[in-house]
Amino acid sequence: MSDSNTTDFSNPSTFILLGIPGLEAAHVWISIPFCAMYTVILLGNFTILFIVKTEPRLHEPMYYFLCMLAVTDLVLSTSTVPKMLSIFWFNSREIDFSVCLTQLYFIHCCIVMESGIVVAMALDRYVAICHPLRHSTTLTNRFVAKIGLAVVLRGSILALPFLFLARQWPYCRTNIISHTYCEHIAVVKLACADIRISSYYGLSVAFLVIGLDVSLITVSYIQILRAIFSLPTKDARLKTFGTCGSHLGVILAFYIPALFSFLTHRFGHNVPPHFHILMANMYVLLPSMLNPIIYGVRTKQVRDRLLWHVTHIE
Structure with a gap:
């Protein structure tokens, strides 16, 4: 194997994924929480999809977006x-060159889609919250479908250069990747x-997507908070703000691990490599696991429907 890793080649037929270098002895133990998280991802997101599909009262824009999020999380984690x-x-440890690049593409595509x-x-x-009387006429099924299509197209298009650039580079040193994916x-x-050019493009996409999306979310919540604080009673303010609780949880679950992983990878040169890789894995697994839990616990309609299914199992 050492010969094949040092012989000159352009575009190797396979790459070798090392897993988490330095923690090889603990791979089996590390796999236990990872496997548990993946199980929760599968059960949680498929449950969300099932509940929304079988409950007509949940056929609303927020739950359609939740289903899009669940599908994206399933694709990201399964890839x-x-x-x-x-x-x-x-x-x-071996992974085919084309399979490796396909995995790379789906990871970046799903991350951009999730942000959208x-x-x-x-x-x-x-x-x-700000225009409740126009909610049903503004966010129609047709408009929601257009938003979903735009999210998919943005993720697919922005991820394509990652694939094309990685494919066109000559790989003539080694085919060993010190990573789990x-x-x-x-x-x-x-x-x-x-x-x-690959490095600059990656930075540009990260700053463009996170910068634009976080700005749009911030503007939305400034308007939401203004509307909430204009309500006459404290109970009304708390009840209205409570409808945003699940979404705020999803925001934190997605952007905090993403930002932490990005900053440690780019600027944490003194951080041990195995810590970088563990953070990169958490970046893929943690939001996908937390999203269905947050909506299952925080959203009364989803929680009630889930309890109904559980109690009516014969």
């Missing part, structure tokens, strides 16, 4: 976790070429 667990359990869905949810809360920078760092 990474099974291979990750096969490394931990079976030492199955969180913005769409903020729009729904803004219209529901094909993360963009971890892959292109193996190229024997000037990869600054």
Whole structure:
């Protein structure tokens, strides 16, 4: 294997994923919480999809966006976790070159899509609270479908250059990736070429997407808070703000791990490599696990419908 890793080649047929270098002895133990989180992701997000589909009262924009979020979380986690667990359990480290790049594409596509869905949810809360009488006429099924299409197209288009740039670099040093999945920078760092364009594009997308989306969410919530504080009673203010609780939880669950992972990867040069990789894994797993839990616990309609299904199981 050492010969194949050092021989000159352009576009290797396979890459070797090391998992978490430095923690190889603990791979089996690390796999336990990862497997548990993935199980919660599958059960939680499929449950959300089932409840919204079977409950006509939940056929509203907020729950359509929640279903989009659930599908995105399922695709994101499933594109990474099974291979990750096969490394931990079976030492199955090889991944085909094209499969690696496909994984890379879906990771970035889903992350951009998830950010867009969180913005769409903020729009729904803004219209529901600031313009409640126009909510049903503004956020029609047709308009929600257009938002969903725009979110998918934005994620798909912005992720394409990651794929094309990674494919066109010559890989003539090694095919060993010190990671559990094909993360963009971890892959292109193996190229024997000037990869600054890949690095700059990754930074540009991160700042553009996070900067734009966080700005839109902030503007929405400024208007929401103004509307809430104009309500006459404290109970009315608390009740109205409570309708935003689940969405605020999703915002924190998505952006905090993303920002932490991004900052430690780009600027935490003294941080141990295994910590970078663990944070990158949390960035993929944690939001996908927390989103259905947050909405299941915080949203009365989802919680009541879930309890109904549980109590009516024969």
